[in-house]
Amino acid sequence: MALRVGFYLAPGQPVERVLPLIARAAMRQGQRLLIVAEDADLLGRVGGALWEHAPDDFLANGRADQPHAxxxxxxxxxxxxxxxxxxxxxxxxxxxxxxxxxxxRVLLFFDEAGRAAAREVWRRFDDRDDVTREFHELEAGKWVRRR
Structure with missing residues (x-):
């Protein structure tokens, strides 16, 4: 099985502001999405943003520790x-x-402070033929794929 890893750099933007862009694209493709964070407050902010990002096109979501997960x-x-x-x-x-x-597919979101850690993750796949890596950067409110 091949793994596709996307590295998403969002300088100066909190993840709850930029992740809904990707979540919406996944939903339009009929994919289910798991959003992971150790910090419960961050998960709360992301969940709220998914509901509020585009009120006419909200992204239904729920917590893994609640009924109907x-x-x-x-x-x-x-x-x-x-x-x-x-x-x-x-x-x-x-x-x-x-x-x-x-x-x-895995999407790793990070900001400038997390750049070094993201580079380490990138390098861990250097010798893996079964992994495809992509780097995206937020530019003018849109994700742009870099080479």
Missing amino acids: AHQPVLLSQACRADNGARVAALADGVWRAEAEDFD
């Missing part, structure tokens, strides 16, 4: 485990987890 199209969790059957995981706190390699 398996039915949520976007699941917010402190654990990197997709109880909703998601094959795409967004690591909202910029922390790589070994369990992420069980997904088809």
Whole structure:
């Protein structure tokens, strides 16, 4: 199984402001999404942003520790485990987890302060033919893929 890892640099923007752009694209493609962060407050901010980002086109979501987690199209969790059957995981706190390699696609969000840690994650896949890496940067409110 091939793994696709996207590195998403959002300088000067909190993840709860930029992650909904990606979540919306995943939903339009019919994909379920797992959003992971150890910090419960961060998960709360991301969850609120998914509801409020575009009120006419809100992104339904729920927490893994609440009833009906398996039915949520976007699941917010402190654990990197997709109880909703998601094959795409967004690591909202910029922390790589070994369990992420069980997904088809992983999105690692980070800011300038997390750049060095993201580089380490990038390097960990240098010798892996089964991993495709992509680097995206937020520019004028849109994600731009860099070479």
